[in-house]
Amino acid sequence: MDILSSEFVNQDAETRESPRNISSDNIEVLLQGASILSGGGGGNYDTALERYRSISPSPVNVKDLSDFCDDDTLVTVFGLGPVENQVDDQLSIASKSVRLFEERYSEVDGFVLGEVGPDLIVEAALAANELGAAVVDADVAGMRAVPSIQNEIIEATSISRTPLVATNGEDTLSIESGSGREIEARLRDLSTHDLWYVTGYANPPSDYSAAVQGWFDECVKFDRANISRLGEGRIYSIETTQSQGHSVGRIRIQGSENFEIFLLNENIIAFRDGEAISQAPDTICILDERGIGISNGNLPETGERVEIYELTYNFWQNAKCLNLESLGVQLQDGQIEFESGLTFEVSQYDG
Known part of the structure; x- marks a missing residue:
């Protein structure tokens, strides 16, 4: 397959070039990336695409931070909870969180992605379409999705996360102060069993300079990532459970080599034949035969053929907010132990 080879990324380059908007013409390419x-x-590619098509919004402009006025208000909107916690009306819940934020605090001029993922792009596009706003070509997580608020690449900056409004469609919570860890704790208590949507991080464009810019082109071209193909095989087994508001587990893949991918919502560490070969903050992605990244909220059947890739970015080199230590994960004596106390034995292979 070798989906992320230069041959694939550069194939039919004209069709992969797109105007600076999110529309029905480019939504498939953006969500695949x-x-x-x-x-x-x-979020899941197929579900996000279906939701986008069911509403069929007008094209939404994607703007750089420099395109906004100094007094504009930019926010993020994102879901929080275990990746399995999907609900049919999650777009309406996301939209409600935005409306509540505007009612209580400020009009919104643009949406910065809370992280990069299919759901986040669709949610931002639909919220922007509803308000006549724009989507910003920047994200606060760091060109990826992250398990927790405190793992965002902006964690070490002075950007304000509050005020913010969270809702599950019925109940509502406003938070007007607190660190990333404090906010995370309050929201995780709520989202253990329900999917909540958060609108917040309200700041002028200049304060978002710590966000990572350029997700739009990266979804299409992958020209900033250092890409390594780790291997391929077939899904052998999947073990997942919910713990402390996260999905935790292991995916085993067998081929000419044996892989184990451990997840904490996102894939956080990969082993090949019992040896650790990649870990957060590097991105570990598992691709299906269509070249679509597999969502841990909608894992495939055993036997499906997949590829495993690692994507690394230079801006993560010195960040300490996303690594095994910050995730509360310990790797010791052939065991993976999560902060919740869940423990997995890493499979060992004769070699």
Whole structure:
């Protein structure tokens, strides 16, 4: 397959070039790219595409931070909870969180992605279409999806996350102060069993300079990532459970080599024949035979053929907000232990 080879990325380049908007003409390409960049999180490609098509919004402009006025208000909107917690009306819940934010705090001029993923692009596009706003070519997570708010690449900056409004469609919570860890704790208590949508991080464009810019082109071209193909095989087994508001588990893939991918919502560490070969903050993506990144909220059947890739970005080199330590994950003596206490034995192979 070798889906992310230069041959694939550059094939039919004219059709992969698109105007600076999100529309029915380019939504498939954007969501495919986002499914790869998200590393198992960020929503499911097929579901996100179906939701977009069911509403069929007008094209929405994608703007750089520099295109906005100094007094414009930019926000993020994102879902929070285990990746399995999908609901039929999640777009209406996302839209409600935006409306509540505007009612209580400020009009919104643009949407910065909370992370890169199929759901995030569709949610931002539909919210922008509803308000007559724009989507910003920047994200606060770092060109990927992340397990927790405190793993966002902006964690070490002074950008304000509050005020924010969270809702599950029925109940509502407003948070007006707090660190990433404090906000995370309050929201995780709510989202253990329900999917909640958050609108917040309201800041002028200049304050978003710490966000990573350029997700639009990256979804189409992958020209900023250092890409390594780790291998391929067939899904052998899947073990997942919900713990502390996250999906935790392991995916085993067998081929000429044996792979184990451990996940905490997103894929966080990969082993090949018992040896660790990749870990967060690098993105580990599992691709199906269509070249679509597999969502950990909608894992395939055993036996399906897949490829495994690693994507690395230079801007993550010195960041400490996303690694095994910050995720509360310990790798020791052939065991993976999660912060919740869940433990997995890493399979060992004779060699």
